[in-house]
Amino acid sequence: MLSVGRKADLNVIDYDQLRLATPEVLYDLPAGGRRITQGARGYDALIVAGQVVSRGGEPTGALPGRLVRGQQTAPN
DSSP: OOOTTSOOEEEEEOTTTOEEOOOEEEOOSGGGOOEEEOOEEOEEEEEETTEEEEETTEEOSOOOOOOOOSOOOOOO
């Protein structure tokens, strides 16, 4: 449930266009370590803290988020 004063990240998804890309192996971790990544299509927008950070799968350059650690108290 969305409400004023609460943290929320929103994904706007076009379910008719939602598709997974082929997985790929990247060797970009320290000491040449590998990881597997898989992209997706159909995500129209990602909104964090009221700012659009991705539109049509492309980053907008906005970086409003921050790491939240531990239990948080609810706003009054």
